[in-house]
Each structure stands twice: as structure tokens, then as C-alpha cells.
Amino acid sequence: MAFLSLPLEIQVMVISRVSSIGDLAALSQSCRSIRRLCDMKTRERCYQIRVDPKDCSINKTFDLVMEILKIPKLGNYVREIVQTREPSMEHHYVQTAEQRELSAGDRDLLRAAVRKAGFAGSQESAVLNMLMQNTTKPPGETREPEPFRFPNTAYGYDHGQIHGTFIAQALAAILISVSPNLESLVMTQPFSLFPGFYRGGERPQDDDVHFPLNRLLRRANASPASTAYLQNLRKVYMIVDDRKSDDRFYMAIDFLECATLFDRLPSIESISTDALCDDENGEARIVLEPRSSNISRIHINHSALPTIFLVSLIQSCKVLREFQYTIGGRCVLGGWSAPFNAKTFIKSICPHKDTLEVLDIDAEDNMHYFHPSCFEEGRVDQEIDQRALESDNDDDDEHQMLRSFSSNSGSLKEFRALRRLSVGIGFLVYFVMGVRENNEPRQPFLLPETLPESLEYLCIRGYEKGKCKLWDTHIDALVTSFVSGSSGIKEITGIEETIPNSEDVEDPDNDEDLLWIPIYSVDD
Template sequence: MANIEQLPTEVLLLIINLIRPNRDFVALSQTSRSFYNLTRNELPLRRKYRRIRIKEKKDFDKAFTILLSILRRPQLGNYVHHIEFDRPPGGYADYEIKNEDLKELNDEDLQRLRIAVKNASFADEYAEKVINMVLQPTEFPWEYSGTRQDQLRPAWVAQALTALLVSVSPYLETMTTSQPMFNFTGYHDAAARARMHVGMTEDIIRFPLEKLLIETNADSQGKPYLQNLRSVEILAHQDSTWEDERFYTDFDLFGMVSFFNRLPSMERIGTDIVIEDENGLDDLEPFSSNISRIRIDHSNLKTWFLLPLINSCKALKEIRYTIGGRASLDGSFAPFNPRTFLKAILGHRTTLEVLHIDADNDCYFVEMEEYGDHRAVERDENGEEPAHNDPQGLWERTGSLRDFSALTQVNIGIGILLFLAVGTQGMETGDPDYTSFDELVLADSLPDTLESLVIIGYEKGVRADFDKIIEQFMIDKDAKLPNLKRVSGIEQMIERAETVRSPDDESELLWEREEEEWSDYEY
């Protein structure tokens, strides 16, 4: 029998270099002494280069050193799988070249840098500026002193380093990023930009990472970078000392999505604590996005706002939306409309696998208290909301959860669950003040592909009609839903998420992002 270890060393090294996940690489190194000897020199390099962070000023020099190492030995760029950029700009102003105290490079390294800048599609005067950014000393003046150009210099440098690191990392798979642009009124409108009195022409002078992402997302053909990026975590915060971590953040979510949604391997986006930004992009082209998995947690978004995001997906496989953990500045909340939401996801009835919605506290169509009632669900398309480029036939779609033929996991509030189970026809009742659950048999209204059901917010004994539905479901589920192996939230209530009403008095309800500790030996 042939043994892989009998292959020539050169062939074995070629095979080994094709192994991307570090866990698999380590597993291979432990299979035999010969494989250990072949891999032992490469493992420390994989550990060193697998993740790069550009956030604090102390990260700039490390990022520059890593970039230079990759330029000298391009194979090292193959080991980079994750980049974190967290340096959102606080405005726009054209970059001003400064040549004082630049980092010194020999002629060979300077030529390598020039080639990298060219390969990243930066050209002419802009390319010279990017080179100057990368070579800037990292002892910047106090960020609120000097000219506007001086104040923005750290943002330019951080983006130049990040853009070049992205461009030399062909197997980059994941990113964590704050917004690379400064969002202002008219950012998404060229004519409005031209009218602004901020020294801008119609063609806005974009930051390097912003420019790289826009151009590559528009046309990735022939570019060796961002071809394997599949997941992006979006950090929703601004470059502002006034940012208050008690409240949701006005954020241009669609603008951020439009940096990544057409990349060839793109699958997933995730974010937290967002509320709609009135200056943000307000629509996305239907069925244009390669994103198939969406996570939006601890946020406060109208269902009308979620609509274009769902409609933009060519094939939606997973959507997770939860509220809570923050307060809104004006004390309001964005209502969740189950009818609008169902019509949107019905466009993905053959692909949706995972549904996680915890927004009952913002769904005012159903009352959770004893002797509560449930109102007819309003028709969002008749509301006073911005017009969307909706896919043809959106508002004529009909169906219920039963129609989702790929759905295996559902985590959902009891109220929204019942609305989605009743379906569009049940919510479009002839009685304008009432949606009836009286005839609902829950086990008949769920897909037989379902494997896991987690019900949020159900408390036995509070609503008799809910109790009746759940009791019958527990009797029916084994016979009618043979694939259902897990049901939670029946005997013990799972608390619903809720928007914090008084953050000073309810600080224990506030959500905080956990800062991830980076270890040189973590995979």
C-alpha cells in the first residue's frame, strides 16, 4: 500500500503548504515524526502571522514590521487569516504629504513597497500619498491639535497599513472592522457632496482601505486579494469622544455592507448596538449580495429597515436579530412587524436554515400580560417610510413557517412565533383589530425539517390561549415533527431581550462588548 510519507520531500512540502487551518496543520504535525520535522519550522510563523490588529497607535509599528516581512517573503502573507481594523476616521480632509522623520527603507524594500502599492490598485499621485502614509512616524501630535490634516493623519496611516496588509494576504478569511469612511449628510449622493463646503470635489478623496474595499467589491476580477474573505464583524462605533456606551449607535449599516456584499466568497456579516443613521445608505439592490448569514444583536431597527438587507441576499441561510442591551436617546423603540418580516424571508423559503428573532418586547401587536390581546398586524408598505427597490411580487407573497423547506433551527419569541406560524393570510384578517390564534395548531404550522426549537418569553399560566397552543404542541410534536430533537423554553421561561428604558437605573441590563485577548499560541 502506498504511503504518503514515501513521496519526495519537495512534494510533501507543497502538500503541507496547501493546508490552511492551523488546527489541521498542527494535527498533521502530530501524526508522525517525519511530518513533525517537516512542519516544526513553519508552525511558529503561522502563529505569528495568522492575525493582525490595527487599533491603537502601538499597533502601527508592529503592522509595519509585519508588512515589510511579507514584502520580503511573500509566502508569509499566506498565513494571514484575520485582520482587525478599528480606527474609524473623524472626518474628511485631503492627505498632506509630510517628509519629516519618515521610516527609512533601503532601495530594495522601497521598491517592494512601490510594487505592493501598485498591486493594490493605487496609482499616480494617490500611490505616492499611500507610500508616504506607510512611512510616517507613529509619534503623532495630540489628536485635537494642529490642522484638520494633522488630526486625521493617524486615520490615514492606519488605513494605508490595513489596505496593504489586506492586499498581500490572499487567504484572508475573516475581518473585524469599524467603518473606514466618515459618514455625513450626502456621503452616498455625489451631487450633495459637491455642494458641501468642506473643500471636496464631487469625487470624494477616499481613505485607502475605503477605496480598496469599494473598488474590489465593485469588481474583484483579476485581484488576488479579498477572494477568500467570507466573514466580517462590523464594529458599530464612531471616532468620537462623545460616544456614550449606554445608547444604541447611529450607524450606516447598509453603507458598510456595500463594502463587502459582492465579494466572491462572502458569506456572513455580524454587528451589534446599531440604530438607523439618517445619513446612511437607505437601500440595497435586491438579490445582489453573496451574504447568506446575517447577525444583528442588541440593536434597535425597524422591520422596514431590515427589509432591503434580507431582500439583497441571493440566498439567505441564516438571520439573527435581537434587541436590547442599550437605550435609545429619545426613549423610543423601533417596532417589529412580523408580517413585513415574514414577507421578506419568504423570498428565501427554500434556503433559510437558521432563524433567531428575539424582539417580542418591540412587537406591540401582541400583549404578553395576563388576559392580553393581539392586534391585527399593520401593512408596512402603506406606512410613511422611504421607498425601497423591492423585488417584484414582495407584497403579494403568502405563506407561513411551514413553507420553509430547509429550516432546522428556530430561536424565537412566543409572540412572533405565533404570528409567523399563522402566516400572511392569518395576519391579513378581515377584522382590522384582531389576528386570531384560535385555530392555530403549532405542530402543523412548522416545517418537518425542524430539529431545534427554542421559545423565548413563554411563561406558563400567564395567557390561557398560549398555554393551550403549547400544550397541544407538546402532544403533537413527536408524531408530526419527527426530526425535532430539542425543544426549550416550555417548562422554564427564557427571558426576552428588551431595550433599556433607564440606563442610569438599569445599568445591569447594559450590554458590553468583550475585548478579545490575543495570544501568540491561540488558534
């Protein structure tokens, strides 16, 4: 094997660049010497570290932190950190008596790590105090039964939950700072659950540690060039589900603010979430700075969001390569729905015609203007504009953002990098028709003529033959082109067998089988 002829230090460097634990496991089976270098038993233990605010987890994670501090190369094995407890809005950390007993040397190592992570002065003292707790129950406290918590509220915590949240954040922050190859973060919102916490009031003072994970991320994102950690972070998954909320409903976190914790990092690519809805009052929503974010892949699934929310994320991207938004899997609290404005959305992605590679929109159940009769009578644009007027609000920042791209125009064929497209039949036909300034008249067309040459995969949702003559005409032409081989598309789904559009769950009590099950559950 040519690999074995390389100098040992080169072999070690190559192995360290393999991020997939599966690929490493396969490589380790090739020969005995590579197996020793891969050290799979240790790598598997360090590859993903879960930080839960439970006594057993806290102590296990603390022991691993100390092990990394004593053997720094172990930090190179950490690729993903999962932190699963969100803060409460009305509590700050109160230092309590230390519960751990460390040797003088171990304590010096821990203090040095806290300082290296950027915590100084009173911040250093507070974070160190959090790390020196070995139980979520503060000294002198008696744990009370945990009260019921209503959906989308920030109440109902006992002192053990609150105390454990700070400890878990401190552990996660130090772990991040000693894991230079960290690629993935799975976490809850690291600041107050109340949306707009910082924007609604004053930010905490510099000497107030508040939530250490939040502090660490903001500091790194504000000055990534001067930060040693988070240089290789590529993807972030925001956990929306809260352990004390009713997980049958969509839930709100300040997702736009969360994006600003990572969007300037040098290697960041994607941010994802599930089961998200907007703040019910809409007061906390911000408009992100245009063309400021390094995030290029956005995946928001099983969610219920207004179009302006999605547009703000899109407009913030310097480059957009993937965008996925799907509804369904949860019930909407209060019975409202999140209408989707196809025209506004298409105009917002027009600046990314040369970079967008993957687009997946499954929200056609909330695009009621795509009824077959609207297409056959040529009044789709009028219906969209009318519904946009009815749902208009008075937010000046949002109006300014909408005006900034109101003159954008384009059609599906102009998206020259698009390889994979998954949309409803109505959205597809409207997209190929294109949006034009002042609703300029469109020339007659057939679907195969209006698809980008780069397209390799097409998924059409909600198509039923015979439901709309116009749609049938387009699909028949598409099939003919595909069968003849004149199309560059390699795979089409949703023609012979209908793929249903996703829908919000109307009755979660009787439709439990339709509820989305979280990938990362928030453990008790």
C-alpha cells in the same frame, strides 16, 4: 499515516487549506515532519493581524508588511485582519515629510506593493507617504488633550488621531492585497463617519486617494474577477463602537453602504455587527439593489433598527441562509424605540423559503401587538396594520420596495430548509398562522402540525404557562408531540423555564450589568 505517503507538495497544499489555527495546532502534534510543515510559531504570529493607529502598533504592523513583501509565503498565513479606527468626516490626508528610513531595495518593494494594490499616480504617492510615517503625530504638530466626544457625533479628534487613521488604513489595504487566503475582516466603517457621505455629495475624484482601505474595497467589489485579493474573504464584522462615543448607547454607522463594499465578492458569506442603530434622521438610508448580494448570512445583535432597514438587507440577498436580529444591551438615545413589524418581516423572507436554515429574532419586546388578548380576540393583524400606518414615512424608495413584496404570503411550515428557530412565543404563533394577502381567514391548527419537517432546534422566548390560554394549548400539543417522538425536533428550550425577551436598557447609569460588552474593543 496515509497523509505522510502523499507527495510533499500535496501535503503543503492540504495544510494551507486548513483555516482553523486550532486544527492546525492539533495536526502539528501528530508527528515531527508535519510539525515542521505547519510552522506553528510563524502561523500564529501571522494568523490574525491587528492594525491599530497607535505608534507601537503601526511600527509593528509595518515591520510585518515588509517581512511579507520579502517572504511572500507569509502572506498565505494571514486569515484575519482587524482594523479599529474610523475616519473623521471633515478631514483629508495632507502629505508630510517621510519619517521612515528604508533602503532603496525595501522602498522599491513597498512602492511595487502599493501599485499592485491598485494605487497609481497621486494615489500611489499619497499611500506611500502614509506608509512612510512611523508615528501618528505629524511632523511639527504638538498633541493636544483629546476633547470629550458626544454620542453619535463625528467631532472631537486631535491631529494625531486623524493622521493615525490614514496610516492604519494604508497598512490594512496593503496587508489585504498581500494576503490571498484572508477569510475574515473585522473593521470600522472605512469612509467618513457621516452617514451617506458619498450619497450626500460628490464622490471623491479618481486621483483623490481619500481613505485607502475604502478605495481598495470598492475597487475589488466592483470588479472581483479582475482582482487577485479578497477572493477567499468569507465573513465581515463591522465594529460600531467608536472610542470617543458613549458606549452605553446604540450607535449609527452607514451599515447598508458598508455591505456594498463586500457583497459582490465570490466567497463572501456573512456580515455581522453589534450595537447598531439607524441614522437618527433616516436621510442617509439607502434601499439596496434586490437580489444583487452574495451575502447569505446576516447577524445583527444588541441593536435597535427599523424593520425597513432589515428588509433592505434581506431583499438584497440572492440567497438567504441565516438571519439573526436581537435587541438589548444598550440604551436608545433620545428615548425612542425601534418597533418591529412582524408581518412585513415575514413577507420579506418568503422568497427564501427553500434556503433559510437559521432564524433568530429577539425583538418581541418591541412587538406590542403580540399581547395575549390580541391573539385571543383575533385582532393581531389589525393591530399590526394600524401601527404600520402610524409609523409610515414618505420615502418613495422604501414604499416601492415594500410594494414589491406586499403580495407575498407564507407560513412557518413552508420554510422547508429551516433547521434552527429562536423566537418569542407571540412571533412563533403568528408565524405558524402565516401571512396572507388581504388577511384571508385562517383554518384552526395546532403548533406541531405547522412546523417544518426540517426543524431540529426550537427556542421559545417569553413563554409563561397560564399567561395566554391559546399559547398554552399550542405548547401542550407541542410537548405531547415531542415526548411521543412523532416530532422531528431534537431539542426545545423555553417551555419549562422562561427565557426572557431581550429589552433595551432604560437607565444605563443604574443598570450597568445589562450593558453589552463588545467582542472587539476599540483600543486607545
